Amino acid sequence: MSADTLLEVEDLHLHYQTRAGVLRAVDGASFSVRRNEALVILGESGCGKSSLAKAILRLLPRNVHHFSGRVAVDGEDTGGWSEERVRREIRWRRVSLVMQAAMNALNPVVRVGEQVAEPLRVHRGWSRAQADARAREVFALVGISTDFLQRYPFELSGGMRQRAVLAMALITEPDLVIMDEPTSALDVLTQASIMNVLKRIKAELGTSFILITHDVATSSELADRVALMYAGRMVEVADARTFFDDPAHPYARLLMASVPRLHATERPQHIPGEPPSLIDPPGGCRFAERCPQRFSRCGEDPPAFEPERRHSVSCWLHGPGRQAGRTR
Amino acid sequence: MSPTQGAEDPHADSVLEVDDLHTWFELRQWGFLRIGSVRAVDGVSFSLRRGEAVAFVGESGCGKSSLARTLLGLHRPTHGDVIFEGQSLSGLSGSELKAYRARVGYVQQDPFGALPPFMDIGRILAEPLIVNGVRSRAEREQRIRAVLAEVRLSPADDIMAKFPHMLSGGQQQRVVIARALLLEPALIIADEPVSMLDASVRVEILDLLRRIQHERNLTLAFITHDLSTVRHFASRIFVMYAGRVIEQAEVEDLLDHPQHPYTRALLAALADPDAANAGRQREVPGGEPPSLMQPPAGCRFHPRCPQAMAGLCEVDDPPHFEPRRKHYSACWLHR
Numbered sequence: 001m002s003a004d005t006l007l008e009v010e011d012l013h014l015h016y017q018t019r020a021g022v023l024r025a026v027d028g029a030s031f032s033v034r035r036n037e038a039l040v041i042l043g044e045s046g047c048g049k050s051s052l053a054k055a056i057l058r059l060l061p062r063n064v065h066h067f068s069g070r071v072a073v074d075g076e077d078t079g080g081w082s083e084e085r086v087r088r089e090i091r092w093r094r095v096s097l098v099m100q101a102a103m104n105a106l107n108p109v110v111r112v113g114e115q116v117a118e119p120l121r122v123h124r125g126w127s128r129a130q131a132d133a134r135a136r137e138v139f140a141l142v143g144i145s146t147d148f149l150q151r152y153p154f155e156l157s158g159g160m161r162q163r164a165v166l167a168m169a170l171i172t173e174p175d176l177v178i179m180d181e182p183t184s185a186l187d188v189l190t191q192a193s194i195m196n197v198l199k200r201i202k203a204e205l206g207t208s209f210i211l212i213t214h215d216v217a218t219s220s221e222l223a224d225r226v227a228l229m230y231a232g233r234m235v236e237v238a239d240a241r242t243f244f245d246d247p248a249h250p251y252a253r254l255l256m257a258s259v260p261r262l263h264a265t266e267r268p269q270h271i272p273g274e275p276p277s278l279i280d281p282p283g284g285c286r287f288a289e290r291c292p293q294r295f296s297r298c299g300e301d302p303p304a305f306e307p308e309r310r311h312s313v314s315c316w317l318h319g320p321g322r323q324a325g326r327t328r
Numbered sequence: 329m330s331p332t333q334g335a336e337d338p339h340a341d342s343v344l345e346v347d348d349l350h351t352w353f354e355l356r357q358w359g360f361l362r363i364g365s366v367r368a369v370d371g372v373s374f375s376l377r378r379g380e381a382v383a384f385v386g387e388s389g390c391g392k393s394s395l396a397r398t399l400l401g402l403h404r405p406t407h408g409d410v411i412f413e414g415q416s417l418s419g420l421s422g423s424e425l426k427a428y429r430a431r432v433g434y435v436q437q438d439p440f441g442a443l444p445p446f447m448d449i450g451r452i453l454a455e456p457l458i459v460n461g462v463r464s465r466a467e468r469e470q471r472i473r474a475v476l477a478e479v480r481l482s483p484a485d486d487i488m489a490k491f492p493h494m495l496s497g498g499q500q501q502r503v504v505i506a507r508a509l510l511l512e513p514a515l516i517i518a519d520e521p522v523s524m525l526d527a528s529v530r531v532e533i534l535d536l537l538r539r540i541q542h543e544r545n546l547t548l549a550f551i552t553h554d555l556s557t558v559r560h561f562a563s564r565i566f567v568m569y570a571g572r573v574i575e576q577a578e579v580e581d582l583l584d585h586p587q588h589p590y591t592r593a594l595l596a597a598l599a600d601p602d603a604a605n606a607g608r609q610r611e612v613p614g615g616e617p618p619s620l621m622q623p624p625a626g627c628r629f630h631p632r633c634p635q636a637m638a639g640l641c642e643v644d645d646p647p648h649f650e651p652r653r654k655h656y657s658a659c660w661l662h663r
Contacts, residue, residue, distance in 0.1 A: 038606070044526040044527065044528065045497075045526055157616055159616070187387035187388055187553065188387060188553065188554075188555075188594055188597050188598060189387065189593065189594065189597050189612050189613065190616075191597070192597035192598075192610045192612045193610075193612040195610070196609050196610055196612065199606065199607075199608075199609060200609070214526060214527065215527070216527060216601045217556070217598070217599050217600065217601050219601070220599065220601040220602055220603060220605045220606065221599065221605045221606060222606050223603070223606055224606065239603075240603035240606060241603040243603070244601050244602055244603045245603065254528070255527065255528060256601065258527055258528045258530075258531050259527060259600075259601060260530075260531065260556045260557045260559070260560065261556060261600040261601075262555065262556045262559070262583060262595065262598055262600055263583075263600060264600065267560050268531045268560065269531065270528055270529065270530075270531040270532035270535065271528040274496055274498075
């Protein structure tokens with residue numbers, strides 16, 4: 001492990017017990033995040049990306065059937081820790097989470113400023129005056145006028161509420177902020193200005209980010225690295241340049257070809273078929289059924305091959321002796 | 329048919345004409361005190377030809393969905409008129425309005441919300457036929473099968489026996505499209521038809537709509553916030569802002585040569601996937617779209633416009649200029 005690794009996740013599994021059977025929401029995810037790095041977890045709905053975020057912070061629902069894997073923060077394995085210790089030492093202090101649609105979860109009858117300052121008062125025991133002063137600073141940082149501290153959530157637009165939620169996540173100066181679809185409910189211009197704020201914060205404060213999204217174009221706005229998920233598994237982890245210009249996994253390549261582009265004349269192509277059910281998923285590679293390049297080996301589970309350093313691909317085409325299978 | 333054919337005479341073969349349309353919603357306090365109006369659609373005119381696909385693009389609150397619902401006859405226009413195949417909507421009686429709605433198909437944003445959860449697909453698709461007087465069970469079944477084949481849902485027997493929750497999002501949206509096609513519409517209005525779907529499914533649904541539009545020579549109006557999908561799925565674009573159309577042109581011309589400062593800002597805020605994006609701050613105009621209760625005087629974009637000209641833009645409403653051939657923009661910069 002390199003010295004500047006902040007978060008390391010190895011072979012994470014999270015299965016839920018449902019009425020229809022055991023649902024393997026996350027079924028083998030490994031990745032790491034360095035200091036001041038932005039990792040995007042990209043995947044379509046139902047691929048397990050939101051479950052993964054909650055698993056990192058051990059925010060697990062009651063119907064967990066199986067949870068395993070190594071989650072290390074700053075080199076410390078949190079595996080043996082009690083849930084209480086994770087809550088006290090990791091959540092809000094070192095890692096903040098902005099859940100999906102968090103901007104709609106603000107308390108409607110409490111002033112925004114008070115809600116934003118709350119983590120400091122609850123988790124750090126700061127006085128109201130101290131916490132308010134700090135809330136002003138973070139409001140300025142995320143680009144909201146400090147007048148809004150005194151307002152109620154319904155008085156703020158969607159974009160402003162999203163900034164307030166971001167301010168709340170940043171107020172305890174965490175090393176890592178995890179955001180689940182932070183801009184997907186917002187308009188184009190609002191989305192762009194929120195991404196501007198995130199870029200500035202990353203540059204100025206050196207914060208690390210995990211951005212969870214289904215939107216390929218948005219993901220490229222912040223990513224240093226991209227981890228692509230499919231049907232509960234991480235199929236490719238690569239730096240942004242490699243991922244956007246020349247991804248290796250057949251799913252990644254087809255996904256890139258399905259994105260409509262403003263300034264390209266090629267027609268986007270859809271991927272035929274659908275992801276498998278996560279209840280009793282098929283053995284072997286989970287993309288095999290839809291993959292135009294499948295061959296006899298695909299009936300077996302592909303391990304994560306590393307064609308280059310810090311680039312892993314779970315596909316037999318990239319196994320030893322098969323590199324030639326990659327077409328540029 | 330190429331989108332430019334018939335363009336010389338704008339009224340040749342027009343299916344829908346909208347003339348100075350206003351849809352305002354009255355706000356009342358305590359149920360009777362009028363305290364103002366929300367001007368959701370505030371002076372929109374255009375005409376759509378048979379067999380063309382157009383897109384209305386704008387951010388939330390620009391009036392695009394209110395426009396769609398007015399065209400569907402769900403809201404009464406406050407002022408102005410909608411003329412469909414030569415007949416004005418304003419004078420229609422209840423039964424005439426029902427006949428009109430049969431000629432206009434509607435594809436909603438959220439397919440799951442659009443399908444009643446307690447009916448199987450066969451029943452959902454039979455409903456509009458029953459309502460519109462198709463009495464024979466055999467004929468209904470035959471029409472349902474034909475339309476399921478057209479949206480590529482098979483095997484038909486399996487699909488008809490299923491309930492909406494048993495289908496994937498893409499399949500649900502196909503059912504919604506099938507339902508819109510059942511009554512042989514001349515016009516289909518699709519309000520954000522793919523925004524709830526995953527990227528890999530979006531293109532499939534858009535391709536399907538486009539193919540059906542070609543095969544049936546339908547007029548298709550897409551309502552969307554996503555400029556990046558319009559290039560391949562529409563031939564003309566209308567950009568809306570604060571209840572008005574501020575720019576309109578053929579797709580390629582609009583995307584490659586945007587004229588209105590708002591359209592330019594929208595395009596500058598959008599990116600094609602590229603690793604270099606992470607290093608750039610994007611230029612975004614400050615502020616937010618205006619209140620539709622008290623829209624600003626003059627050009628509605630002037631408070632946010634980087635090129636606003638004092639003494640002009642905040643005073644006078646800009647008319648539509650034609651800075652490029654068949655490319656209209658409501659901005660004083662082109663005067």
